[in-house]
Amino acid sequence: MVKEIERAGIPVVHICTVTPISMTVGANRIVPAIAIPHPLGNPELPADEEYELRRKLVDKALEALSTEVDDQTIFEV
Amino acid sequence: MKLEVGYIDIKGIRFGDYNAVEDGILIVNPEPLLEPVLEDPLIKSAHFEIATPGESIRITPVKDVIEPRVKVEGGGGVFPGMVSKVDTVGSGKTHVLRGMAVVTAGPIVGFQEGIIDMTGIGADYTPFSKLHNLVLVMEPVEDFKQHEYEAAARLAGLRTAAAIGELARELVPDETVVYETPTIAETFKEEWKDLPRVGYVMMLQSQGLLHDTYVYGVDAKRTLSTLISATEVMDGAIVSGNCVSACDKNTTYHHQNNPVIHDLLAVHGKKINFVGTIITNENVYLDDKIRSSDWTSKMARYLSLDAAIITQEGFGNPDTDLIMNCTKLEKQGIKTVIITDEYAGQDGKSQSLADADELANAVVTGGNANEVVVLPPLDRVIGTLDYVDTVAGGHAGSLRPDGSIEAELQIITGSTNEMGFNRMSAR
Numbered sequence: 001m002v003k004e005i006e007r008a009g010i011p012v013v014h015i016c017t018v019t020p021i022s023m024t025v026g027a028n029r030i031v032p033a034i035a036i037p038h039p040l041g042n043p044e045l046p047a048d049e050e051y052e053l054r055r056k057l058v059d060k061a062l063e064a065l066s067t068e069v070d071d072q073t074i075f076e077v
Numbered sequence: 078m079k080l081e082v083g084y085i086d087i088k089g090i091r092f093g094d095y096n097a098v099e100d101g102i103l104i105v106n107p108e109p110l111l112e113p114v115l116e117d118p119l120i121k122s123a124h125f126e127i128a129t130p131g132e133s134i135r136i137t138p139v140k141d142v143i144e145p146r147v148k149v150e151g152g153g154g155v156f157p158g159m160v161s162k163v164d165t166v167g168s169g170k171t172h173v174l175r176g177m178a179v180v181t182a183g184p185i186v187g188f189q190e191g192i193i194d195m196t197g198i199g200a201d202y203t204p205f206s207k208l209h210n211l212v213l214v215m216e217p218v219e220d221f222k223q224h225e226y227e228a229a230a231r232l233a234g235l236r237t238a239a240a241i242g243e244l245a246r247e248l249v250p251d252e253t254v255v256y257e258t259p260t261i262a263e264t265f266k267e268e269w270k271d272l273p274r275v276g277y278v279m280m281l282q283s284q285g286l287l288h289d290t291y292v293y294g295v296d297a298k299r300t301l302s303t304l305i306s307a308t309e310v311m312d313g314a315i316v317s318g319n320c321v322s323a324c325d326k327n328t329t330y331h332h333q334n335n336p337v338i339h340d341l342l343a344v345h346g347k348k349i350n351f352v353g354t355i356i357t358n359e360n361v362y363l364d365d366k367i368r369s370s371d372w373t374s375k376m377a378r379y380l381s382l383d384a385a386i387i388t389q390e391g392f393g394n395p396d397t398d399l400i401m402n403c404t405k406l407e408k409q410g411i412k413t414v415i416i417t418d419e420y421a422g423q424d425g426k427s428q429s430l431a432d433a434d435e436l437a438n439a440v441v442t443g444g445n446a447n448e449v450v451v452l453p454p455l456d457r458v459i460g461t462l463d464y465v466d467t468v469a470g471g472h473a474g475s476l477r478p479d480g481s482i483e484a485e486l487q488i489i490t491g492s493t494n495e496m497g498f499n500r501m502s503a504r
Contacts (some may be wrong), residue, residue, distance in 0.1 A: 017363055018397045021432050036361035036394050037286060 083250030138190030145242035158294020167309035191323025191490035370401035444501030454480030
């Protein structure tokens with residue numbers, strides 16, 4: 001999916017827990033997610049802290065999307 | 078550690094009014110065996126059924142397959158930390174009821190369990206069709222939490238297998254085999270110095286959400302990689318708490334009879350020097366994957382291995398754990414062979430593993446789990462067919478009106494097992 005959308009000329013950021021797989025499949029912009037069963041949140045956190053965490057991930061993804069890259073890049077949160 | 082295993086061959090199971098093994102026949106009086114099972118408030122009903130190889134029987138949904146064993150001499154009891162108290166096992170003497178299993182069946186979550194056919198093409202794909210199976214069929218109470226019921230069903234199976242195993246305590250085995258694992262110092266002895274030092278890295282399913290494995294009662298996702306003796310594994314130190322995509326999950330029976338361990342022990346001191354077994358988990362956090370594979374490679378180095386066999390459990394993100402274990406050993410000069418299976422699509426043309434690396438250049442496959450198979454209708458169902466369409470490997474319409482099933486091999490318990498406990502592979 002990542003590669004096909006990029007092939008159409010639209011940049012993609014892949015938010016993904018297992019970043020090595022993302023690297024293997026050839027994503028260019030990668031943001032590490034939390035865990036496989038809950039990539040974009042953490043049910044163990046209180047709601048307000050989890051909101052912060054989710055916000056941070058999305059902000060990082062938007063930052064990655066607007067950053068020029070010349071190789072596969074992992075944007076650490 | 079030295080373990081003498083006495084095998085008592087079971088040639089049949091029948092119901093009776095007492096529990097015993099007589100002339101290779103297991104006689105089962107259900108009532109006293111079901112009493113402790115039904116004490117659990119989450120288990121509404123339980124009964125036994127018997128499935129014999131070749132009979133027109135389909136068992137589903139299957140949770141676990143367990144071989145009855147009993148500790149006759151030496152420390153601890155079978156399934157330590159689960160059924161017996163926590164105490165080191167793997168030494169002394171153990172009796173095994175060979176040729177039979179306790180199979181736990183009945184709905185848990187409905188999409189995580191498997192199928193065992195006792196005849197037809199489905200039987201060819203599962204090793205458990207060749208066993209005399211005492212099937213413990215359970216039903217949960219109406220209002221239950223799935224993870225709590227999974228624990229109840231898991232314990233019920235292990236306790237039943239232990240109780241059946243107890244019947245073998247005083248019997249004279251048909252065959253006795255002595256298994257011995259060396260200490261580190263012994264592995265350096267003169268007569269083995271020219272043999273390659275080989276280790277076994279056993280990956281344990283630990284993704285959570287009922288994808289778990291227990292070691293001496295500890296949930297494997299809460300562990301770091303560690304060492305275990307091959308004989309401890311034979312005494313039930315590792316038990317299954319998972320069965321989703323039943324084709325490549327290790328049942329408790331697989332652990333008790335791990336073919337990699339048995340094959341390595343068979344050539345130990347002759348062709349190779351089997352130095353030890355490392356167990357490691359497959360967690361859902363990237364940091365855990367990195368940490369556990371780091372630990373595995375540190376231990377492989379500590380054991381001064383020349384080579385290792387790595388077996389995976391499951392597929393998908395654990396492919397990354399597999400590749401991390403493989404590459405981190407290879408980069409230290411430790412040669413590896415990995416045993417895995419494939420999800421290459423129904424036509425077999427897609428990428429087989431989710432992760433890959435050039436260093437993973439010696440691979441044994443247990444088969445393509447996406448391959449489609451049509452299981453013929455069978456005369457009798459033990460359990461229920463209610464979940465065939467929703468279980469992993471099935472699809473809407475899998476269960477056809479005539480009772481036949483069209484599904485992926487995923488649905489068959491043990492069909493693409495990654496310990497090599499199956500008959501499929503590829504060259």
